[in-house]
Amino acid sequence: MNPFTFQNTTRIHFGRGQIAKLSKELSSYHKIMLVYGGGSIFTNGVYRQVKDQLAGKKYVEFGGVEPNPRYETLMKAVDVARSENVDLLLAVGGGSVIDGTKFIAAASLFTSGDPWLILSENAKFSTALPLGVVLTLPATGSEMNGNAVITRESVKQKLAFGSRLLLPVFAILDPETMYSLPFKQISNGIADAFVHVMEQYLTYPVNAPVQDRFAEALLLTIVEEGPKVLAYRTDYDACANLMWAATMALNGLIVAGVPDDWSTHMIGHELTALFGIDHAHSLCIVLPGVMELMRHAKAEKIVQYGIHVWGIDEDSDDAIINEAIFKTEQFFNSIAIDTRLCNYSISADDVEQVCKRLENRVLKWGEHKNIEVEMVRKILTMRL
Amino acid sequence: MNPFTFQNTTRIHFGRGQIAKLSKELSSYHKIMLVYGGGSIFTNGVYRQVKDQLAGKKYVEFGGVEPNPRYETLMKAVDVARSENVDLLLAVGGGSVIDGTKFIAAASLFTSGDPWLILSENAKFSTALPLGVVLTLPATGSEMNGNAVITRESVKQKLAFGSRLLLPVFAILDPETMYSLPFKQISNGIADAFVHVMEQYLTYPVNAPVQDRFAEALLLTIVEEGPKVLAYRTDYDACANLMWAATMALNGLIVAGVPDDWSTHMIGHELTALFGIDHAHSLCIVLPGVMELMRHAKAEKIVQYGIHVWGIDEDSDDAIINEAIFKTEQFFNSIAIDTRLCNYSISADDVEQVCKRLENRVLKWGEHKNIEVEMVRKILTMRL
Numbered sequence: 001m002n003p004f005t006f007q008n009t010t011r012i013h014f015g016r017g018q019i020a021k022l023s024k025e026l027s028s029y030h031k032i033m034l035v036y037g038g039g040s041i042f043t044n045g046v047y048r049q050v051k052d053q054l055a056g057k058k059y060v061e062f063g064g065v066e067p068n069p070r071y072e073t074l075m076k077a078v079d080v081a082r083s084e085n086v087d088l089l090l091a092v093g094g095g096s097v098i099d100g101t102k103f104i105a106a107a108s109l110f111t112s113g114d115p116w117l118i119l120s121e122n123a124k125f126s127t128a129l130p131l132g133v134v135l136t137l138p139a140t141g142s143e144m145n146g147n148a149v150i151t152r153e154s155v156k157q158k159l160a161f162g163s164r165l166l167l168p169v170f171a172i173l174d175p176e177t178m179y180s181l182p183f184k185q186i187s188n189g190i191a192d193a194f195v196h197v198m199e200q201y202l203t204y205p206v207n208a209p210v211q212d213r214f215a216e217a218l219l220l221t222i223v224e225e226g227p228k229v230l231a232y233r234t235d236y237d238a239c240a241n242l243m244w245a246a247t248m249a250l251n252g253l254i255v256a257g258v259p260d261d262w263s264t265h266m267i268g269h270e271l272t273a274l275f276g277i278d279h280a281h282s283l284c285i286v287l288p289g290v291m292e293l294m295r296h297a298k299a300e301k302i303v304q305y306g307i308h309v310w311g312i313d314e315d316s317d318d319a320i321i322n323e324a325i326f327k328t329e330q331f332f333n334s335i336a337i338d339t340r341l342c343n344y345s346i347s348a349d350d351v352e353q354v355c356k357r358l359e360n361r362v363l364k365w366g367e368h369k370n371i372e373v374e375m376v377r378k379i380l381t382m383r384l
Numbered sequence: 385m386n387p388f389t390f391q392n393t394t395r396i397h398f399g400r401g402q403i404a405k406l407s408k409e410l411s412s413y414h415k416i417m418l419v420y421g422g423g424s425i426f427t428n429g430v431y432r433q434v435k436d437q438l439a440g441k442k443y444v445e446f447g448g449v450e451p452n453p454r455y456e457t458l459m460k461a462v463d464v465a466r467s468e469n470v471d472l473l474l475a476v477g478g479g480s481v482i483d484g485t486k487f488i489a490a491a492s493l494f495t496s497g498d499p500w501l502i503l504s505e506n507a508k509f510s511t512a513l514p515l516g517v518v519l520t521l522p523a524t525g526s527e528m529n530g531n532a533v534i535t536r537e538s539v540k541q542k543l544a545f546g547s548r549l550l551l552p553v554f555a556i557l558d559p560e561t562m563y564s565l566p567f568k569q570i571s572n573g574i575a576d577a578f579v580h581v582m583e584q585y586l587t588y589p590v591n592a593p594v595q596d597r598f599a600e601a602l603l604l605t606i607v608e609e610g611p612k613v614l615a616y617r618t619d620y621d622a623c624a625n626l627m628w629a630a631t632m633a634l635n636g637l638i639v640a641g642v643p644d645d646w647s648t649h650m651i652g653h654e655l656t657a658l659f660g661i662d663h664a665h666s667l668c669i670v671l672p673g674v675m676e677l678m679r680h681a682k683a684e685k686i687v688q689y690g691i692h693v694w695g696i697d698e699d700s701d702d703a704i705i706n707e708a709i710f711k712t713e714q715f716f717n718s719i720a721i722d723t724r725l726c727n728y729s730i731s732a733d734d735v736e737q738v739c740k741r742l743e744n745r746v747l748k749w750g751e752h753k754n755i756e757v758e759m760v761r762k763i764l765t766m767r768l
Binding site for chain 1: 385386387388389390391392393394395396397398399400401402405591592593594597598600601602604605608609621624625628629632637640641
């Protein structure tokens with residue numbers, strides 16, 4: 001096991017009816033900014049539940065945060081947060097809304113120039129507005145971590161940042177908010193959470209059985225419960241199990257003490273930024289390619305994964321690895337996600353465009369920091 | 385899955401050499417009280433490492449906290465903490481030292497009478513001194529929770545209390561501190577951590593696969609890694625895996641959303657208070673009896689446990705349950721813990737003495753709150 005520091009201070013209220021805990025959570029704040037997305041919270045009843053909890057409080061609203069939240073939109077929210085002197089941001093939605101709210105939290109108090117520097121130059125900040133979350137879509141784990149990914153449309157860039165200051169103070173997870181989600185959002189959430197676990201698990205062994213088994217626990221649960229939610233949207237237990245697994249998938253716990261490899265996410269972000277492919281779909285396209293190209297470097301963990309998660313019984317490691325990659329792609333396909341670039345009308349020329357853009361950057365992706373542009377080209381070419 | 389609120393704010397520094405993080409952790413405090421036990425930290429080098437980190441700080445020392453820390457001793461520490469105006473307690477040791485330090489933390493600022501009321505009457509307190517931990521023995525999980533168990537020798541009572549205020553601010557877990565631990569302390573730690581997981585797992589199913597698999601992950605790791613530590617005390621990875629499993633076993637995570645049953649601990653505390661049996665040994669005596677008496681109420685989870693943890697392959701549930709109880713007791717015996725009351729010279733008359741004492745209390749132990757004195761009598765009689 002590698003040395004590590006772990007702390008996660010977010011207070012989780014989990015279960016049916018837990019939105020009722022909101023008014024108490026808000027009691028010490030004076031002016032709240034409610035942040036949400038395209039308005040699904042108006043049809044699923046969450047907006048009403050949240051408003052009831054806000055009774056008697058001062059607040060402003062900022063709606064319209066997009067999937068892959070955009071800098072351009074969020075800067076408008078920053079203006080509101082500043083001019084209204086809000087002292088708590090309340091994100092009501094899924095990962096995009098929460099990520100966008102984290103940017104608002106950091107940017108509102110940022111005084112060292114254009115807040116885009118936080119993303120483009122990794123500019124430091126020492127203060128941020130506190131935020132709380134009412135989660136409506138299990139996927140990104142953003143409700144219990146300090147990270148966010150923001151897109152700047154004008155330059156077609158999708159960049160990540162993070163800080164302990166952006167850990168939500170509290171997060172309310174009511175599985176019933178999932179009942180009215182469209183199929184595609186659920187299936188994307190399943191894939192996103194699955195890949196999060198894979199990127200903290202599928203590296204090389206460091207003799208860390210607690211972390212490995214926790215990761216496998218989450219993968220098995222996502223594989224079992226995800227399809228149940230897709231089939232019966234009001235299966236409370238399946239919703240609850242998927243939601244909790246997705247939160248645990250990216251709250252810092254399973255990665256504490258083990259290597260990680262975010263190359264699938266990094267390559268996927270490029271596909272999303274350039275071609276508008278859904279984040280989760282980009283991951284499902286890229287991951288089988290990363291597994292194939294890295295089949296030797298990752299051999300021990302792919303074999304372990306194949307046996308423990310998919311119960312593969314083959315004679316050779318090579319055969320187990322083949323089957324493990326096949327099972328992974330088949331799982332994505334089974335939840336109606338296409339996993340080839342050609343399904344998205346992406347050509348070899350487009351792959352070249354991705355690689356050209358990356359040539360100006362120092363990548364060093366992967367658990368060995370050795371994934372450079374040429375390997376990205378190989379991975380994406382395999383996925384045409 | 386049941387609804388729950390979960391928050392654990394303790395900052396963990398894990399790994400070889402992490403005691404070097406101590407001086408930074410202490411930097412904002414003005415006067416520290418170092419609390420330790422019988423002096424093993426003098427021979428294993430931990431005392432020296434901690435003192436080096438205290439260079440330039442004001443501090444006082446309080447040594448001599450016993451296994452099953454005693455109210456009588458701790459009240460002397462309370463006098464010191466008060467008269468010296470300490471603003472941080474630093475527990476250096478295992479579960480007994482940490483538990484004792486938690487009592488000092490609460491009692492030092494308690495102004496509503498004798499601090500024993502916190503234990504005897506569940507008296508509320510709204511403030512406590514902050515505490516930090518340097519852990520030297522994996523076992524109780526006290527380094528990452530807000531609970532403690534204190535013994536009052538004069539009335540032979542061993543009682544538990546807890547508060548969010550007593551969650552350590554930080555805990556440093558260096559597996560190398562285990563290298564010089566005596567066999568018996570390691571084997572007791574293994575048993576204690578194992579039973580902690582069992583009491584949050586072996587109840588009835590509530591469709592919570594993340595929690596169940598996390599619990600099984602910890603049980604499997606303790607069963608695998610514990611004996612390695614006993615055999616090769618300087619096996620760093622085995623020490624690290626056991627240490628992390630023991631911390632995760634009782635930090636609130638695996639119990640979030642599922643029922644729990646602390647009857648083994650409650651009955652065990654009585655054996656320790658009356659007859660001085662080691663805490664861990666008392667658990668190993670009692671647990672097989674609880675499993676046997678509750679074999680029908682707990683049938684589903686015992687079967688699941690038998691299959692997932694011990695790989696039992698039998699035709700009937702009854703046969704699996706028999707084998708699961710046998711394997712559990714055999715595991716305790718394999719780490720050199722006797723599991724029958726007769727091994728400790730406890731007779732049927734002594735069992736009667738335990739039950740007589742309990743007749744004055746309302747027990748309601750177990751996940752169904754239905755374990756009363758008569759059932760305790762049955763359990764202990766089975767364990768003669």
